[in-house]
Amino acid sequence: MDFVSIKKRLLKFSRSAWTPFAAIPIALGIGAIVLLISGYDPIQAYAAMWQGAFKDRTAITEVLIKATPLIFIGAGLAVAFRCSIWNIGAEGQFYAGAVAATAVGIYLGDLPRFLLVPMVLIAGASSGALWGMLAAFLKNRFGANEVVTTIMLNYIAIFITGWLVTGPMIETAGLFAQTAKISQNAWLWRFLPPTRLHTGFILALVLAIVLYIIIFKTSLGYTIRAVGINPDAARYAGINVKRKVLLAMAISGGAAGLGGAVEVAAISYRLYQLISPGYGFDGIAVSLLVNNNPLGVIFSGILFGALRSGAEVMQMNAKVPSVLVFLIQGLVVLSVVAFGVYSYVSKEKEE
Amino acid sequence: MEDSMPKNNDPKTILRMEEIHKSFPGGVFANRGVNLEVHQGEIHCLLGENGAGKTVLMSVLYGLYKPDSGSIFYKNEKFDVHNPKDAIQNRIGMVHQHFMLVETLSVAENIILGQYKPWKVLNNLDPVIKKIQQMSKDYRLNVDPTSLVKDLSVGEQQRVEILKALYHGADLLILDEPTAVLTPQESENLLDFLRQLADKGLTIVFITHKLEEVMQISDRVTILRDGKTITTVNTKETNPRELAKMMVGRDVLMDLNKKEKQPGKVIFSVKNLNVKDERGLPAVKNFSFDVYEREVVGIAGVSGNGQSELALALAGLMDSDFDSIILNDISITKRDLTRLNQLGMAHIPEDRQKMGLILPFSVSENFIAETFNDRPFSKYGFLQFKTIKNYSQSLVKKFSIRVGDVDEEIAHLSGGNQQKVVVARELDRRPKFLLVNQPTRGIDIGATEFVRQQIIAERDGGAAILLISTDLEEIFALSDRILVMFEGQIMGEVSPNPDMIEQVGLLMAGKTIESAL
Structure with a gap:
């Protein structure tokens, strides 16, 4: 391979997945100005943030734990977005998965571990997939815009959860709006005690890799990408577009549902109304940040996990209000988008 | 200021472009020393295949691209153009292949777009409308200045573009493949209209790759090939076969060698x-x-x-x-x-x-658009990239498609080569x-x-x-x-x-x- 083609490849590679990360220092820089104006010491704040995310083994594992649902959701969304299905409903699909997983974990709690754990995960994944396919069905059958339907389905899933945890599934003591703990046989293994790092994280990595292979190495992925870029050409080539839309939503929803199941089976052990602090929405940024590449989602997921984790410590130690923390996260997303537009425009100009 | 003196001070010459070089990042040389001389009041065709550098050359003149080197003389003076506004102020108008119109605005609003302050536009549209009506009448263009652009046909939109250039007092009008979007009748009307304009003294540069149009409308024609000027000839002294040869660089079979039809089922x-x-x-x-x-x-x-x-x-x-x-x-x-x-x-x-x-896909991904799921391109659901690449390379060779690497995005290919990819793919399935x-x-x-x-x-x-x-x-x-x-x-x-x-x-x-x- 000659130098030019190596350079070309590098350039293409950097464009595809990694350039957006260059936006992070810019975002942090702007964030520093905002912190300064608001009367906080940005160096102290960022130091606290860094400490919170990477101080020791426990801190790092907490980052990975926070990253886990984001990787599940982001990798699934990457598939939907590659198919040009704008699934804004990962939040609801995450809830759907968490509800189904909790139900199995409680009501079938007597089953042995080797049966119960897979059943919890399968229940979560299929419940999320069905929730996602509902939006795909509405799109295929009635032409309903998936952005609208998935947002609406978010509310429905969240409110059903609220009803379940205050009514039918409320814990026996009935004190808090939450379910009973799921059976111990349904718990995922925390393999690095005393940290909470669990096998669900490994599962998230595996899922991201599998989805990457599906999208870029298989004929199925070829069809999904083709439908996403040019549905007319896909139809011309004999691809059943509606079926791919359904499938992309199933994969996307299934991944989010699996994330919900893992959250219940590894961290919370029970269901309550606010089980997701907005993972489904962060997941959108996680996927877009890496140009909808499921493999890249691992890194952007960890990045967002670190931001969330570090933010908590920044809030505690540097006394920076959480609002500013969200603002910095927002700046990261914004500058990533700006970078994306910039590289797109400069590419256009070049041609 | 010797530089500002044109070498040959011919009163007939309105525009001279000398040794224009323009390259783009990625090593594309669109213009490699182009010379062009246009006379006052003539219709001058720029003839060349796609990618010969015609549009780039005119974009340089219009201030859309900055040339790497070369000089432009316009109306016997050295012409430094930095942006289209310079060009418009110097009475150069350009009608692009893709119209630059705002569909939701009226014809009049489009015509003065970017020329007035917005609040002035709101106040002073009436004289603009009157002037357009007058021009429309003078040129028999039949354009209503108050109708919305989105309600106009493609041919009418093009007339608006031309009117826009005339409104700003163009002495030199550049048209980039104007008939590509028109029906045969509309094309006919357009060519008649351009002839009228030229007779009134307007100079027209007409970009095209259609030989019939060159023969029909132009006074002189400059042929470009691979970013270089081949020659400029008087249209009367040439013929389509000769033009085609200069444009392609070899003899072109205008007549297809078709065998007698064999009856079949x-x-x-x-x-x-x-x-x-x-x-x-x-x-x-x-x-x-x-x-x-x-x-x-x-x-x-x-x-x-x-x-x-x-x-x-x-x-x-x-x-x-x-x-x-x-x-x-x-x-x-x-x-x-x-x-x-x-x-x-x-x-x-x-x-x-x-x-x-599928434009963002590579050439080879496009080759398997219908066969991606069949052996040998896919085994157990996995794409066989090596097989696909070899197959693509063989098709590229067989159909002499001009592409550096089959992994390149097909969007980067010229229209002709893109079409060859489609034809190759379909015909190869026998x-x-x-x-x-x-x-x-x-x-x-x-x-x-x-x-x-x-x-x-x-x-x-x-x-x-x-x-x-x-x-x-x-x-x-x-x-x-x-x-x-x-x-x-x-x-x-x-x-x-x-x-x-x-x-x-x-x-x-x-x-x-x-x-x-």
């Missing part, structure tokens, strides 16, 4: 096909025809008479009703239409960019029946020649071919029989005898065969 037969368009109106009415093996049946007609719907229905991409469709002795049901691919049909679609290709819609629209003469030869080769190899084209020359050159389509119906069948061209024209206009003959 019916391969494709349609009885009473009816198709409704997107608004639910009948677009194809009781359409019946047969295509025999080793035969090209041409469907002639003015664009928009149901050709698109016919092609889409036959390809199973649009809903239709029919009594019967038979392909290669197999009776086709409605359900089968979506998998005609597997039954021996290939389809070269009307719009390669919208339907034939179809029994080939449906071809507008195979050479918008591609250069070299690629056109190649594509037509491939279609004839396929016919001689035994395929039955249905050719839909609005280009009459193409229909006559390729077809063994011609069906003329008007408002969704077959008006009659004609043999491709050059003497019949007038009759075909009458049938295309809706006359019956009895009155046409």
Whole structure:
């Protein structure tokens, strides 16, 4: 391979997945100005943030734990977005998965571990997939815009959860709006005690890799990408577009549902109304940040996990209000988008 | 200031561009020392294949690109242009291939766009409208300044673009392939109109790759090839064959070497096909025809008479009703239409960019658009990248497609090479029946020649071919029989005898065969 083609490849590679990360220092820089104006010491704040995310083994594992649902959701969304299905409903699909997983974990709690754990995960994944396919069905059958339907389905899933945890599934003591703990046989293994790092994280990595292979190495992925870029050409080539839309939503929803199941089976052990602090929405940024590449989602997921984790410590130690923390996260997303537009425009100009 | 003195101070010369060089990042040299001299009041054609550097050269003049080197003299002075505003102020107007109009604004608002302050626009539109009305009357353009651009036809929008340039007092008007988007009649009108303007003293630079247009309209013509000026000639002293040779750089076969038709059996037969368009109106009415093996049946007609719907229905991409469709002795049901691919049909679609290709995909990914799921390109659901690459390289070679690397995005290829990819992909499947819609629209003469030869080769190899084209020359050159389509119906069948061209024209206009003959 000659130098030019190596350079070309590098350039293409950097464009595809990694350039957006260059936006992070810019975002942090702007964030520093905002912190300064608001009367906080940005160096102290960022130091606290860094400490919170990477101080020791426990801190790092907490980052990975926070990253886990984001990787599940982001990798699934990457598939939907590659198919040009704008699934804004990962939040609801995450809830759907968490509800189904909790139900199995409680009501079938007597089953042995080797049966119960897979059943919890399968229940979560299929419940999320069905929730996602509902939006795909509405799109295929009635032409309903998936952005609208998935947002609406978010509310429905969240409110059903609220009803379940205050009514039918409320814990026996009935004190808090939450379910009973799921059976111990349904718990995922925390393999690095005393940290909470669990096998669900490994599962998230595996899922991201599998989805990457599906999208870029298989004929199925070829069809999904083709439908996403040019549905007319896909139809011309004999691809059943509606079926791919359904499938992309199933994969996307299934991944989010699996994330919900893992959250219940590894961290919370029970269901309550606010089980997701907005993972489904962060997941959108996680996927877009890496140009909808499921493999890249691992890194952007960890990045967002670190931001969330570090933010908590920044809030505690540097006394920076959480609002500013969200603002910095927002700046990261914004500058990533700006970078994306910039590289797109400069590419256009070049041609 | 010796630099500012043009070498040859000819009063006739309005524009001289000298040794223009322009390259783009990535090593594309669009202009490599182009020279152009345009006389006052003439229609000057810039002729060249796609990618010869015509548009880039004019974009340099219009201030859209900064040249790497070279100088421009305009009206006997050195002309430094930094942006289109400079050009407009110096009375240069340009009508781009893709119109630069805001669809939701009125004609008048579009014409003064960017010239006035917004609040002034709101206050002072009346004199603008009056002036446009006057100009529209003077030039007999029939443009209503108050109508919205989105309500205008493509031809009318183009007239607005020209009017815009004239409104700003253009002395030099650049038109970039203006007839590419027009119907034959609209093209005719446009050329007449341009002639009028030139007679009034306007200088026109007309970018094109169509030889007939050059012969019809221009006073002089400059031929560009590979970013260089080949020569400038007086149109009266040349002929299409010579122009084609200079443009392509070798002799071009204007006549296809077509063997005598061999009688064969019916391969494709349609009885009473009816198709409704997107608004639910009948677009194809009781359409019946047969295509025999080793035969090209041409469907002639003015664009928009149901050709698109016919092609889409036959390809199973649009809903239709029919009594019967038979392909290669197999009776086709409605359900089968979506998998005609597997039954021996290939389809070269009307719009390669919208339907034939997936532009952000690589060349090789586009080659397997219909076969991605078949061995050897896919095994156990996994794409076999090495096999696909080898196959793509062999097709690139076989169809002499100009591309550096088959992994390159197909969007980077020229229109002609993109079309070659579609043609290569479809023909390589050795179809029994080939449906071809507008195979050479918008591609250069070299690629056109190649594509037509491939279609004839396929016919001689035994395929039955249905050719839909609005280009009459193409229909006559390729077809063994011609069906003329008007408002969704077959008006009659004609043999491709050059003497019949007038009759075909009458049938295309809706006359019956009895009155046409």
